[in-house]
Amino acid sequence: xxxxxxxxxxxxxxxxxxxxEREPKDQxxxxxxxxxxxxxRQTEEEFERKDRDRLQKFFNWYPAAAxxxxxxxxxxxxxxxxxxxxFGQADNPINNEVSDRYLxxxxxxxxxxxxxxxxxxxxxxxxxxxxxxxMFLAVAAVMILLAREEHRPADADTEExxxxxxxxxxxxxxxxxxxxxxLIAAYMLLHSETTPGGGFSGGTLLGAGLILTSAxxxxxxxxxxxxxxxxxxxxxxxxxxxxxxxxxYIFIGANGLxxxxxxxxxxxxxxVGLVVACTIYGFYALFSRGRI
Amino acid sequence: xxxxxxxxxxxxxxxxxxAGIVTxxxxxxxxxxxxxxxxxxxxxxxxxxxLEYTYLEGLRFTYTMGRFLAPYGNALQCGPLQALLxxxxxxxxATCLAGGRRELFQELKPGKQRLYFTMVNMLEASLLAxxxxxxxxxxxxxxxxxxxxxxxxxxxxxxxxxxxxxxxYLFMSLMGSGMFLIGLTMLNSVTGHLLMPALAEAVAxxxxxxxxxxxxxxxxxxxxxGLGVKSAMFPFHLWLPDAHGxxxxxxxxxxxxxxxKGYIVLLLVLILRVFSVELLxxxxxxxVILAFGLLGMLAGSVFAIRENHIKRxxxxxxxxxxxxIFMGIxxxxxxxxxxxxFHVLVHACCKPLLFLCAGRLSAVSxxxxxxxxxxxxxxxxxxxxxxxxxxxxxxxxxxxxGGFVSKFYFxxxxxxxxxxxxxxxxxxxxxxxNALYYVPALLAIWVRPPAEDELAILGDTHAEDLAPxxxxxxxxxxxxxxxxxxxxxxxxxxxxxxxxxxxx
Amino acid sequence: xxxxxxxxxxAVTAVxxxxxxxxxxxxxxxxxxxxxxxxxxxxxxxxxxxxxxxxDGGVAPIVGDRGFxxxxxxxxxxxxxxxxxxxxxxxxxxxxALIQRIYRRYGTIELRELLELAKKEDD
Numbered sequence: 001x002x003x004x005x006x007x008x009x010x011x012x013x014x015x016x017x018x019x020x021e022r023e024p025k026d027q028x029x030x031x032x033x034x035x036x037x038x039x040x041r042q043t044e045e046e047f048e049r050k051d052r053d054r055l056q057k058f059f060n061w062y063p064a065a066a067x068x069x070x071x072x073x074x075x076x077x078x079x080x081x082x083x084x085x086x087f088g089q090a091d092n093p094i095n096n097e098v099s100d101r102y103l104x105x106x107x108x109x110x111x112x113x114x115x116x117x118x119x120x121x122x123x124x125x126x127x128x129x130x131x132x133x134x135m136f137l138a139v140a141a142v143m144i145l146l147a148r149e150e151h152r153p154a155d156a157d158t159e160e161x162x163x164x165x166x167x168x169x170x171x172x173x174x175x176x177x178x179x180x181x182x183l184i185a186a187y188m189l190l191h192s193e194t195t196p197g198g199g200f201s202g203g204t205l206l207g208a209g210l211i212l213t214s215a216x217x218x219x220x221x222x223x224x225x226x227x228x229x230x231x232x233x234x235x236x237x238x239x240x241x242x243x244x245x246x247x248x249y250i251f252i253g254a255n256g257l258x259x260x261x262x263x264x265x266x267x268x269x270x271x272v273g274l275v276v277a278c279t280i281y282g283f284y285a286l287f288s289r290g291r292i
Numbered sequence: 293x294x295x296x297x298x299x300x301x302x303x304x305x306x307x308x309x310x311a312g313i314v315t316x317x318x319x320x321x322x323x324x325x326x327x328x329x330x331x332x333x334x335x336x337x338x339x340x341x342x343l344e345y346t347y348l349e350g351l352r353f354t355y356t357m358g359r360f361l362a363p364y365g366n367a368l369q370c371g372p373l374q375a376l377l378x379x380x381x382x383x384x385x386a387t388c389l390a391g392g393r394r395e396l397f398q399e400l401k402p403g404k405q406r407l408y409f410t411m412v413n414m415l416e417a418s419l420l421a422x423x424x425x426x427x428x429x430x431x432x433x434x435x436x437x438x439x440x441x442x443x444x445x446x447x448x449x450x451x452x453x454x455x456x457x458x459x460x461y462l463f464m465s466l467m468g469s470g471m472f473l474i475g476l477t478m479l480n481s482v483t484g485h486l487l488m489p490a491l492a493e494a495v496a497x498x499x500x501x502x503x504x505x506x507x508x509x510x511x512x513x514x515x516x517x518g519l520g521v522k523s524a525m526f527p528f529h530l531w532l533p534d535a536h537g538x539x540x541x542x543x544x545x546x547x548x549x550x551x552x553k554g555y556i557v558l559l560l561v562l563i564l565r566v567f568s569v570e571l572l573x574x575x576x577x578x579x580v581i582l583a584f585g586l587l588g589m590l591a592g593s594v595f596a597i598r599e600n601h602i603k604r605x606x607x608x609x610x611x612x613x614x615x616x617i618f619m620g621i622x623x624x625x626x627x628x629x630x631x632x633x634f635h636v637l638v639h640a641c642c643k644p645l646l647f648l649c650a651g652r653l654s655a656v657s658x659x660x661x662x663x664x665x666x667x668x669x670x671x672x673x674x675x676x677x678x679x680x681x682x683x684x685x686x687x688x689x690x691x692x693x694g695g696f697v698s699k700f701y702f703x704x705x706x707x708x709x710x711x712x713x714x715x716x717x718x719x720x721x722x723x724x725x726n727a728l729y730y731v732p733a734l735l736a737i738w739v740r741p742p743a744e745d746e747l748a749i750l751g752d753t754h755a756e757d758l759a760p761x762x763x764x765x766x767x768x769x770x771x772x773x774x775x776x777x778x779x780x781x782x783x784x785x786x787x788x789x790x791x792x793x794x795x796x
Numbered sequence: 797x798x799x800x801x802x803x804x805x806x807a808v809t810a811v812x813x814x815x816x817x818x819x820x821x822x823x824x825x826x827x828x829x830x831x832x833x834x835x836x837x838x839x840x841x842x843x844x845x846x847x848x849x850x851x852d853g854g855v856a857p858i859v860g861d862r863g864f865x866x867x868x869x870x871x872x873x874x875x876x877x878x879x880x881x882x883x884x885x886x887x888x889x890x891x892x893a894l895i896q897r898i899y900r901r902y903g904t905i906e907l908r909e910l911l912e913l914a915k916k917e918d919d
Contacts, residue, residue: 015739051915059908066822074815077474080510081807082800084481088852090867093484093494095851098363099870106871107859109360115857115871120878126357126366130421130433131879133309137414137437138886140316140407141444142893147403194858197878236317243313247306253359254302255293283889287896429876436883440890447894453914455898460907462891463830467821470837473880474814477841480873481848534914 111265117198121265121272129246132272135279136239142283148290174216181209185277192269199269203276210281219289228292231278238274245271297345298353301370301378304335305420312413321397321405325389328409332386332416339379347372347788352795354426354489362426363490369426369565373633373792376785377557378423381550384640384771385416388549391648391767392542394757395655399449399540408448411441415551422554423561428476429486431558435472435522439465442551445543446535457534464531468521475514482507492566499571509575512567516559516577523555525618526588529611533595537604541651544603545644548610553636556617560629560636563621564796573624582622582711586718588615593725600662602650605729606643609687612722613639619715620702626793627705633789634701638686638694638778645771646683652676652764653737658752663733665749667741672758677737679768684730686775689723694778699723701786806847813840827895827905831888838884842877849873 085092102123106115110122120128188195188202195201214222226234245267252259285292311331315324346352352371354362361367389396389412400408418438425431439462447458480486482504483494498508521528536548563572572578592612599605613635620632654661656672670677686693699719706715740746778785801808817840820833854869899905902913 014735015741052912055911055915063823067819070815070819070822073818074812076510076513077811077814078808080478080507081804081811082797083504083506084478084804084807085504086803087806087847088850090851092481092848094481094848094872095870096484098485098490099872101364102871103857103859103868113859115859115868116874116878119871119875122358123360123365124427124429124875127427127430127433127879129309130430130437131882133312133414133417134433134437134440134883134886136313136316137411137440137444138890140410141440141890144404144407144444144448145893145897196856196858200878200882232317236313239313240310243306243310247310250302250357251299254299254356257293259359279886287889287893429879433879433883436887440887443890443894447897452898452901452917455894455901456910456914459827459891459894459898462887462894463821463834466834466837466887466891467818470814470818470821470834470841473838474841474844477844477848477873477876480876486872 111263112193112198114194114196114198116196117193121198121268125246125268126250128272129242132239132242132275135275136235139235139279139282139286142286146286146290171216174212178209178212178216181205181212185209185273189270189273190266192273193265199272200276202269203273204280206273206277207280207284210277211284214281214284214288219285222285223292226281231282231292234274235278235282238271238278242268242271242275294353295345297341298355298370300338300342301368301374301420301424302355302357304338304378304382305368305417305424307331308335308413308417308420312410312417315406315413316410318406321400321402321409324406324409325393325396328412328416329386329389331413332382332389335416335420336379336382336386339375339382342370343372343375343379343788346370346375346795347791350791350795363485363487366430367426367487368424369488369796370424371792371795372788373796374423374561376788376792377553377633377636378420380637380640381419381423381553382416384549384644385412385419385546387767387770388542388545388644388648390763391644391771392540392545392651393763394761395541395651401450404448408445411444411448412546414438415441415445415546419550419554422558425558425561426488427486428479428488428491428562428566432469432473432476435469435555435558438551438554439469439522442547445547446539448543449538449540451538453534454538457531457538460531461535464528465522468518468528470518471514471521472518475511475518478507478511479515482511488562488565492568495566495571496568499568499574509577512572512575512577515562516581519555519559519562520581520584520618523552523559524611524614526584526591526611526615529588529592529614532611533599533604533607536607536610537601541647544607544651545647548607548647549640549642549644552610552614553640556614556632556636560621560632561796564629564793569624569626569629578622578624580622581618582624582715585615585618585620585622586714588612589619589718589722590615590725593722593729597725597729599729600664602654602661602663602666602733603647605663605733606646606650609646609726609729610639610643612726613643613687616698616702616722619718620705623705623709623711623715625705625709627708628702630786630789630793631698631701631705633793634778634782634786635698637785638698638775641771641774641778642683642686642694645679645768645775646687648764648768648771649676649680649683652761652768653680655757656753657749658754659757660749660752663736666737667739667749668737668746669749670737671740673760675760675765675768679772680737681734682772682775684734686779688726688730692776692779694775694782697779697782806850807844810840810844810847813837813843816840825907827891827898827907827910830907831891831895834891835884835888838880842880845873845877845880 102115102119106118110118112118185202185206192199192202308331311327315327318324355368357366414437418434421434443458443462447454483491485491485494524532536544589612592608596605596608617632617635620628652673653669653676657666657669686695689695689699706712814837817833817837821830824830849870851869854867857868857871
């Protein structure tokens with residue numbers, strides 16, 4: 001009988017330990033006084049309150065600790081910066097053979113007069129490809145977050161914003177502006193080898209033109225210009241073309257093969273331009289109406 | 293014309309990136325799934341080939357990305373170490389996708405599945421690029437790719453707490469990458485280079501001449517701290533439990549087992565190739581890393597003990613395991629780094645196994661996640677129960693399992709340093725703490741609850757969840773095998789690691 | 797001391813800005829302000845990069861047929877800043893989308909309230 005009860009007690013304690021409610025060991029043997037009986041289980045409220053206390057405590061010490069970290073960080077950085085090479089001096093370590101080569105041979109090696117463009121598309125093109133992937137990825141992530149389900153227009157927490165007519169001034173101002181924007185964008189893209197920023201600036205302008213169309217004449221007219229399917233195709237095609245061309249370029253260069261790809265950097269810049277334009281237009285469309 | 297096999301690291305990175313682009317455009321989630329898994333498996337095979345080539349020939353090679361040799365253009369650097377890590381990562385990635393397959397298709401909205409796989413592909417590409425890169429700035433770009441993709445994995449399961457966890461994760465990551473970028477800028481300003489070999493030379497020169505001592509120290513500190521923040525080094529781990537504990541099973545497995553490792557591998561490579569172990573010790577950075585590592589080992593386990601939610605418990609255990617890795621780095625010896633590399637491998641196999649099995653166990657218990665509701669769940673899917681047991685025993689460090697070997701190597705590496713007593717004590721204490729939460733978890737899943745509780749749980753469970761899951765079984769079998777291989781036949785692997793560190 | 801500051805005035809400004817941004821990123825409870833903090837931080841880094849590349853008397857590195865060879869500024873930091881800016885734009889967009897989503901869900905963007913709400917919803 002007594003054995004049985006102990007057994008049950010043991011079993012209960014084991015199960016409660018296993019369930020994660022580890023009771024401290026019964027210490028009455030050592031202390032020689034009867035502790036008030038403890039409830040085995042915390043009630044939900046108690047648990048919640050404890051949790052909130054923990055959160056509160058966290059918020060109490062967090063700002064102080066963070067402020068200290070920030071101050072220390074600024075102090076350390078200031079000391080470091082004051083000991084850095086002086087501003088604007090030609091003999092700083094950063095002005096070494098690498099930048100020399102970009103300036104001296106950039107033009108013949110990549111065909112770009114602008115050394116910055118030569119660097120980002122040619123010498124360090126892999127970084128730029130990675131950067132285009134970041135943009136692509138950001139649009140995909142925003143799509144996961146904000147895109148509405150195609151077949152269920154009425155979502156629970158996403159109500160359809162009313163399509164409102166843009167005001168007259170915007171519409172009249174946009175009408176002459178848009179063709180010029182697209183024209184300049186095309187010019188910048190086609191001359192991206194020499195203009196600063198390569199395909200990025202041209203692509204941004206192209207995207208801005210699309211955004212202006214959408215803002216001034218409503219989503220439908222922008223969709224007539226670039227439907228959802230076309231958008232997706234252009235976006236995929238731009239980056240895919242960039243990746244394949246650039247991959248071929250790397251393969252040829254690394255293996256020392258004969259290079260038959262002429263005017264490659266122009267094509268790369270065009271592809272970058274498409275990706276950039278799609279990215280910023282995609283951001284606008286997704287943020288403003290939840291679909292392309 | 294170089295041998296074709298030398299193209300494979302570059303090809304695998306590009307394959308993953310292109311697969312990411314293509315999966316965003318395909319219509320069905322299943323197609324995207326098969327493309328992604330196929331690419332990961334193919335990448336694993338490619339890297340195994342590269343491993344064979346580099347290890348047997350005893351060489352390493354630099355692959356120029358384009359015509360321009362270092363230090364002018366981007367490049368990849370490949371040796372046995374990188375190839376081994378990359379093949380392990382790719383294989384585990386494919387396994388995670390297989391093991392979490394059923395839950396993925398249940399939990400993701402059909403319209404968004406393909407985008408999820410885009411993220412996975414990009415994550416795979418960034419892992420490979422972070423492992424192979426020879427260029428610090430490329431490292432930064434791929435760190436950011438990895439940041440966006442990882443946060444997207446967290447928030448893909450569309451629930452409120454996950455969104456909050458994702459934004460906390462994002463802000464913490466941004467802090468880390470900001471620190472890394474400003475450190476990188478300073479390093480560039482005092483050395484003038486971005487490619488690792490040239491940087492290493494310049495850093496070695498600065499070390500000898502003593503010029504720009506303070507900026508160099510601060511730059512090294514910031515880069516290490518930035519990568520530390522991103523890989524959940526102890527005081528910066530606050531975002532991790534929510535992010536890893538709340539995500540879908542496959543996401544948790546990938547995030548915990550692989551994504552953190554990408555940053556850690558970049559840090560290891562930076563230390564081995566650019567800063568050098570000696571410089572780190574000289575600047576005092578090693579001791580700081582060691583202290584954070586030791587604290588993380590203990591604190592992570594203490595937090596895990598207090599946790600009842602099985603996935604959050606595993607997430608806290610990740611904090612502890614990352615602490616082990618930083619401890620190895622902080623020992624300031626090559627042996628310590630090798631032990632860390634080995635632990636990266638062990639943890640990359642163990643933690644996905646645990647997460648996958650935990651996900652499966654919770655699926656057969658009506659998607660409850662607290663240990664109380666998982667009682668006796670191992671009997672409902674014995675494979676998952678066995679997998680969880682193997683993973684947990686390996687984490688505790690029982691001989692014959694992978695975790696034991698890495699602890700053994702850590703202990704060995706600690707012997708010649710001045711920190712022997714402290715390190716050994718911390719390892720012993722952390723082992724006890726590990727046992728304190730893994731043993732109750734094991735008991736919980738293997739001890740049958742009272743009949744009425746079990747019936748209640750079974751009432752919550754769907755019939756399709758109880759049906760055996762072949763993909764999961766295959767995945768967990770593979771990972772169990774990996775844990776045993778790392779625990780029993782570890783000599784070839786450590787030989788490769790040693791050769792890799794020597795050749796790096 | 798003052799001379800050091802003057803000599804590296806851009807870098808000093810950049811570092812102080814970095815501190816401001818960093819503090820905002822860490823301390824603010826409002827998610828939008830955190831994003832602003834992140835942007836300030838990144839802008840500071842780009843300022844630092846731009847100041848590193850400058851050489852006194854240098855001109856923009858557009859190599860044309862001028863007939864003579866002027867002193868150009870260093871193109872590398874400019875290129876890095878360009879890459880960094882694009883990355884930072886992409887991440888800002890992602891963060892804002894996440895915040896918009898959170899706001900639709902919870903009706904608040906105060907991190908403190910969000911954590912409590914999320915805790916309640918979890919389990």
